Amino acid sequence: MVVFPGSNCDQDTYFICKDILAQECIYLWHKDHSLKNVDCVILPGGFSYGDYLRSGAIAKFSPLMQELQNFAYKEGLVLGICNGFQVLLELGLLPGAMLRNKNLKFLCDHVHIKIENPQTPFTNRGKKGQLLKIPIAHFDGNYYAPPETIEKIKRDRQIVFRYADAEGRITEEADVNGSIENIAGLTNEKRNVLGMMPHPERASESLLGSKDGRIIFESIIRHLQQC
Amino acid sequence: MKIRVLVSFKDTVLDPQGQTVKNALLTLGYDFVKDVRQGKVFEIETDDIPEEKIQKNIPELADKVLANPIIEKFTWEIIE
Numbered sequence: 001m002v003v004f005p006g007s008n009c010d011q012d013t014y015f016i017c018k019d020i021l022a023q024e025c026i027y028l029w030h031k032d033h034s035l036k037n038v039d040c041v042i043l044p045g046g047f048s049y050g051d052y053l054r055s056g057a058i059a060k061f062s063p064l065m066q067e068l069q070n071f072a073y074k075e076g077l078v079l080g081i082c083n084g085f086q087v088l089l090e091l092g093l094l095p096g097a098m099l100r101n102k103n104l105k106f107l108c109d110h111v112h113i114k115i116e117n118p119q120t121p122f123t124n125r126g127k128k129g130q131l132l133k134i135p136i137a138h139f140d141g142n143y144y145a146p147p148e149t150i151e152k153i154k155r156d157r158q159i160v161f162r163y164a165d166a167e168g169r170i171t172e173e174a175d176v177n178g179s180i181e182n183i184a185g186l187t188n189e190k191r192n193v194l195g196m197m198p199h200p201e202r203a204s205e206s207l208l209g210s211k212d213g214r215i216i217f218e219s220i221i222r223h224l225q226q227c
Numbered sequence: 228m229k230i231r232v233l234v235s236f237k238d239t240v241l242d243p244q245g246q247t248v249k250n251a252l253l254t255l256g257y258d259f260v261k262d263v264r265q266g267k268v269f270e271i272e273t274d275d276i277p278e279e280k281i282q283k284n285i286p287e288l289a290d291k292v293l294a295n296p297i298i299e300k301f302t303w304e305i306i307e
């Protein structure tokens with residue numbers, strides 16, 4: 001669990017991994033120079049460096065992010081949630097960029113996302129077309145990439161989650177933040193890096209209204225057990 | 228020396244903030260306004276360094292840090 005100044009979902013995500021899913025979990029400070037042989041790196045949500053300049057723009061220069069580049073290159077698992085997704089985009093580990101939400105509002109709500117690709121280390125416990133109810137909380141979640149990049153990520157099946165309505169329809173209304181192709185989460189070509197705007201850690205206990213988010217963490221665990 | 232860098236969205240990228248400002252201006256009666264694009268201004272003070280160093284480094288740092296080349300473009304000038 002990487003901690004930047006301004007991260008605010010690190011403890012929630014740590015709690016889910018350690019206390020709910022009984023995994024070994026450690027915090028890594030962004031100024032560290034080692035990933036300490038972890039199997040999976042999670043970049044949590046929050047406002048790294050206050051989102052100054054652009055969301056995720058300053059965080060990408062942290063010493064630990066240089067280590068993360070190598071880790072991802074060697075096919076280590078990396079999950080970026082919300083601000084973590086924005087950092088992965090700024091780092092260039094995922095294609096595209098985030099614009100301000102289409103209605104210029106900070107959105108904090110439960111949304112439905114549809115699993116487009118269950119053949120990734122992050123979704124192998126899910127089914128194609130399965131709907132997950134997971135909350136979002138962001139200002140800059142309007143995914144943008146130039147048309148040629150969109151063509152490529154569609155062709156390579158890199159789109160993992162899309163915003164849908166409660167019936168699973170991919171509509172413009174369901175596309176709460178204006179993302180191209182309703183993109184809520186995507187992987188790199190090799191499938192070892194996932195960025196997603198919704199917060200699975202906020203939907204991993206029945207007490208919180210949904211435990212659909214567990215699929216992501218449980219998929220990672222299954223993937224690592226099979227490695 | 229002082230350098231001004233102007234970062235704005237590429238023409239192909241929708242700028243909802245600029246659109247909102249445009250709508251506000253039209254509502255106020257400034258009916259000649261055709262479009263508004265919003266951007267960021269950076270004023271960078273530097274040591275007195277040779278011009279070629281400025282020419283090399285300013286576009287480099289603008290591309291690497293100040294702008295995200297996927298969605299943004301930049302221009303710059305020496306103002307002092």
